[in-house]
Amino acid sequence: MDSAELVERLRDAGVPGAFYEIAGIHDVPVEPDAYYFLSREADAWTVGLRQRSQESVIRRFGTEAEACEYLYDTLTHLPRPSSEATEPLERLLANTEEIQRQAWEDFHRGSGAADDS
Numbered sequence: 001m002d003s004a005e006l007v008e009r010l011r012d013a014g015v016p017g018a019f020y021e022i023a024g025i026h027d028v029p030v031e032p033d034a035y036y037f038l039s040r041e042a043d044a045w046t047v048g049l050r051q052r053s054q055e056s057v058i059r060r061f062g063t064e065a066e067a068c069e070y071l072y073d074t075l076t077h078l079p080r081p082s083s084e085a086t087e088p089l090e091r092l093l094a095n096t097e098e099i100q101r102q103a104w105e106d107f108h109r110g111s112g113a114a115d116d117s
Contacts, residue, residue, distance in 0.1 A: 003038065006068040015075045021050070038071050040064075047071050 001009070003025045010020065021028045023039045034051040036058075044060040045067035061067040 001068040001072070002064055003068060006038070006072055009072060010075060013072075013076050015078075019075055019078070020071065036071060036075060038067055047074070 003022050007022060007026045011017075017026065017029055019035055020026065021035060021037045023037070028035050034049060037046075037048050037050055037055070039046050039048075041060070044062060045064050046057055047059050047061070047067050047070055048055050048057040050056075059067075059070060061070065
């Protein structure tokens with residue numbers, strides 16, 4: 001399996017896109033506090049965990065296929081959040097542009113940037 005196939009298989013398995021990042025193939029739509037990543041280094045493939053902008057390497061692999069299998073197995077065996085917990089996340093991911101627009105409006109209103117008086 002390669003990185004593109006991994007993304008397809010993870011989607012088919014119902015793994016939320018916010019749980020993983022695969023360099024050049026799949027970016028995290030909204031950066032959560034923690035998510036797994038797969039990246040290519042000069043002589044290896046790395047699977048790790050990024051928590052609050054700090055990267056921790058979990059394992060390095062000699063081939064892309066080995067790294068993809070490992071990440072697939074890891075992500076498909078995580079405990080599933082309840083449907084009540086995933087609904088707000090799905091709604092958030094679906095409305096990121098509106099949320100960002102509203103945040104800017106709130107910022108400008110709070111800072112007085114929109115006031116001409």
